[in-house]
Amino acid sequence: MLSTPFIERHQLWSPAQRDAADEVIAQVRERDLRQVRISWGDQHGILRGKTLEVDHFVSVMKNGKDFQTATLIFDTTNNPVVPPFGANALGDPRMTGLPDGVLVPDPGTFTILPWLDRTGWILSNLHYRTGERVPFDTRGVLQAQLDALEGDGYGYVAGVELEFYVTRLVDPKLSFEDSGHPPTPPEVMAVSHGFQYLTENRGDEIDGILSILRDNVVALGLPLSTVEDEWGPGQCEFTFEPLPGLGAADCTILVRSAIKQLCRRHGYHATFMSRPALANAFSSGWHLHQSLSSAQEVNCFAGADGELLSDTAKHYMGGLLEHAFASSVLTNPTINGYKRFRPDSFAPDRVAWAEENRGAMIRVAGARGDANTDLENRVGEPAANPYLYLASQIAAGRDGLRRQVDPGPSADEPYLVDAPTLPHSLEAAIEHFSDSALFRREFGDAFVDYLSMIKRHEVSRFHAAVTDWEQREYFEVY
Template sequence: MAEGFIARHQLWTAEQTEAAERLLHLDLRQVRIAWCDQHGILRGKTLESSHFATVLKQGKDFQTATLIFDTTNNPVVPPFSYAALGDPRMTGLPDGVLVPDPLTFRMLPWLDGTGWILSEMHYRTGERVPFDTRGVLADQLGRLSAEGYEYVSGAELEFYLTRMEDPMLGFEDSGYPPAPPRVTAVGHGFQYLTESRGDEIEPILSILRDNLVQLGLPLATVEDEWGPGQTEFTFDPLPGLATADAVVLARTAIKQLARRNGYHATFMARPALPNAFSSGWHLHQSLRSDESENVFAGGELLSETGLHFMGGLLKHALACSVLTTPTINGYKRYRPDSFAPDRIAWAEENRGALIRVTGGRGDANTHLENRVGDPAANPYLYLASQVAAGRDGLAQKLDPGPSADEPYAADAESLPATLSDAIGHFETSDLLRKEFGDPFVDYLTMIKKHEVARFNAAVTDWEQREYFEVY
């Protein structure tokens, strides 16, 4: 514990301080303090209510070792080496301090007397750990605010619900990574937005819906998608950090609630299930002025601000791919005529384009929809990539070029075919190094190269089928 941490370093705003005071008067049994790691997965500790009061004032000690884990919880670098992270403060993997954000506090509807609060990771000196992804987005939003704008975004998340047959909990199944659960379909597919198909899985959908609403998340719709058990949840737009917070909480809640009720939910982009279509994460976004006006609206289609922002998204789409699509599996979405983009193009009201301009001409709600996202993406990094790229578009007054009426036939640069290709664009991006800093870019590059190396070293089912008999 860092004695007097908050009081000494003044890390909260007045609004956060007032919210923290209110939390001290709640009747709580326990509180989960959660931190979103580099992969977009929540880690944390469960606190007794009396200890939570202390943590609000002083922060909570937390292992920086979690920063060097891949998605299987294997260290990417030797545990007591800091050189690869480029930050001497990481020597010996000391404890960091989780600083809770009182404005994110919620009660968990499915656990009696249990609160849930998000946090950011700091060093004991009060400095934010540069690899803390919520802090990365907060920094971008601060820069955008200094330029006179507020970022507004809304999420559409697709995922699969399956019925759990065997969770595969044997000791022999607990490797790196553990064996995936054995599942079966919960309903039929291939009747997009069909009421009866959606009703087949209404029991679990109602559980998810009711709990997300009780959490205070801005759920807008629950929709039947194409694949068997494939579902889309859409959320109303929110300002600043709120959409990323909502996504990370929603994904975690969905997975926990599904598991508790005999189901398995996956946000894997292209699961290896028969007759499964890819899932995506469509991000709707706009900017507001100090007067709370949508500054993308105006002009014949978009305002100059909207056009320049879109120009930045397109120019830096390759560099941002590691942040919008961080998994090896996610790049298998990018196929022609698949409702997922395969090249860097924009169009008006066209779901085949990378950037879709949506809203009627002259509509005050006109905004941009980026259809590139992997539903497993770290939400803070996905949004941060959009803000950084869009801000550059504004600064450079970038022209997005002509629209692509047929996006899959457009003469436009292709999106990366693999995570390895995307890493090359990410680590050489002057913009992202300027905006996020060399330590963060080098750090995430190291994490992702390790993931690619593990994949390349693994013998796949395809190789076994292709070569085992014929040679």
């Protein structure tokens, strides 16, 4: 426990957050909640945290909650990337010995989890005990970019479209023999046949679980727009109304966790893995619609006088394209995500933009004279850390604005245009990110070196593993 009030001592809340905190505590009492989950999005965009008794939660709202910084040294399957207690192991001497950090809850994120009995939920940021933000806290990375963008005179608006698979759980593989590091994946079966795309009948076949997901997502207060039947067997898409930047990222990290929890509770398994190793599976993506707003909340991307895009939109898009390689670790952070970049697949395979063309990396969604015109980046995988995905876009777009980068001509045939192809592997993407002067300037050397180290460790484990392909290729013939 902290010895003195943490938040009050360091003044880490805004006046609006202080007011919201009082309302949260009042709501907890009025709703007679029995517990509250305090959550933090780690480096992979996975929620970690603790479940607090109500009286303790009220104290935590004032003082913060001690939390293990050891979680920062793990790759995707909780394999330690560095010796746990080495000096300056993560490039920040404050991390030596992996001391406790402090989770500072954000009162504006409080909600009630409708699938649990009288249980609240709140997001937090990770700080050192001194009050300094831990530089590896990805929500803080996004907040810093939003603050910088606001200093440039803009707000950021994002619309999220998430694709994922719902499968029926056959065998969760819970034996001790299956509890490896990582564990054996569950055995699943399809919930419906696919390849009818947006048909009402296919969606109706799995309405039982989709209605559960829909009702709970709406009960969370998230601005769900559509529930859609996608291409593969049991592949679905949820889309959301536009939200301000931090709200869009918070929405994404919560809805992914909610969908996985709800599916598991009802005998299903949901995955946001981009290209699961399932027969006839089709890759899933995360399409991110984005625009900038003025102080008067006017869309700064809409063109005028017959133009498709404003100069602001063109330069912003120029930045997205120019930094697409360096951004790839943030938009596609898994080895699996790069298997999605295939020609004629509704996923991009090169760095190009086009008007209303779903084969391009950047699709201009809208028309001349349309006040709601935005840029849809189709490059992301649904497993991406939402804070880093959005932060990469803002940093790249701001650089495009600052330098007035020309995006070049529209690619009417995105899979045939003479344009650089996207990185073919996470290994290649890491080097572009690590060498990026932009991200070192915007995110800091410590963060770039840290994330590059985490991802290199993941790649090294992959190369050390003997794959099914190798076994088939060599075991008998040699």
